[in-house]
Amino acid sequence: MHWYEKLNQYFPIEEMKSKEHMETLLKERSEIYHKDEGPNHVLMYVELDNFIFIDYLFVSKDARGQGLGHKLLEKMKGKGKPIILEVEPVKYEDSDTEKRLRFYKREGFEHAESIGYARRSLATNEINKMEILYWAPNHESEEMIFEAMKKTYNLIHTYKDKRFYGESYQPVEEVLTFNQETENGNIFENL
Numbered sequence: 001m002h003w004y005e006k007l008n009q010y011f012p013i014e015e016m017k018s019k020e021h022m023e024t025l026l027k028e029r030s031e032i033y034h035k036d037e038g039p040n041h042v043l044m045y046v047e048l049d050n051f052i053f054i055d056y057l058f059v060s061k062d063a064r065g066q067g068l069g070h071k072l073l074e075k076m077k078g079k080g081k082p083i084i085l086e087v088e089p090v091k092y093e094d095s096d097t098e099k100r101l102r103f104y105k106r107e108g109f110e111h112a113e114s115i116g117y118a119r120r121s122l123a124t125n126e127i128n129k130m131e132i133l134y135w136a137p138n139h140e141s142e143e144m145i146f147e148a149m150k151k152t153y154n155l156i157h158t159y160k161d162k163r164f165y166g167e168s169y170q171p172v173e174e175v176l177t178f179n180q181e182t183e184n185g186n187i188f189e190n191l
Contacts, residue, residue, distance in 0.1 A: 003035065003042045010058050012088070014121035014128040017055075017157075021164040025156060033156065036072065043072050046156055051148040052076055054085040055156065073107050073135075082140045083109075084148055086117065086130040090187060102191050109133040111187045114142045115149065116177035122165045131187055146178045 004019045017025075022044065025033040033055075036043040040063035046053040054076070059069045076083050087104065090097050112132040121128045134145045153172045162168045169175070 003037050006042050006058055006060070007044070007056050011056065013123045014126065015086075015088075015130075016123070018164050021159070021161075024164075025159060029156070029159065036075075041068055041072060045076065046152055047079070047081075048148075048151070051082045051084060051145075052079060053148065053152045053156070054083060057085070069103060070107065077135065077137070080137055082137065082145065082148065083135040084145055084152070085109075085133050087133055089129060089131055090190075098191065101187060104133050105188045105191055107135065109135050112142050112145050113186055114178055114180055115146050116179065117149070117175060119175045120170060122161075122167060122169065143178070146176065149176055 004022065008016055008019075026035060032046050032048055034045055034047060036045070040060040042056065042058040044055040044057075046055060057069065057072065059072075073083070085104075087100060088097050090101060110133065112134055115132045117130045117132055118127050119130075120126070132145065132149060134140075134142075136145075150172050153175060158169045158172075
């Protein structure tokens with residue numbers, strides 16, 4: 001199965017970039033946008049000088065529980081930079097969301113409680129809220145993570161969006177917010 005089909009079957013439509021968008025990023029932003037693919041995984045990530053953003057991490061059902069996700073993250077951690085990713089909030093009717101959070105908690109990721117992320121999906125036209133997780137090898141601040149998320153949003157998420165989707169995503173200021181007095185709470189607390 002093609003790498004895009006694997007991602008498309010696993011991730012919700014509101015989180016997926018189009019195939020054309022991702023292939024264009026791999027071609028036109030090849031210095032920063034990368035694909036690591038094997039028979040049982042697809043890892044799409046952005047690597048800049050001071051951070052890594054994991055766009056998609058897919059491990060096939062057959063390979064889950066065998067340490068493949070851990071190995072892929074260890075490879076990323078070996079670069080010594082903060083690693084950032086977006087996850088869906090826990091949906092108790094979807095056990096995968098809780099399993100995913102448990103996995104990232106075991107891997108040493110923290111919840112960026114002060115960062116809000118809500119973007120209108122161009123596919124569904126509904127507001128899609130995500131949580132930001134990060135691994136900070138040098139105790140990088142949530143402010144640094146926030147700046148990295150804004151950069152990722154502008155460089156990757158909205159790259160040529162009008163061409164791929166017929167309209168543009170909202171500007172970064174409407175999607176990402178930073179609030180020291182967060183009322184969200186830590187999503188890892190109840191796991």
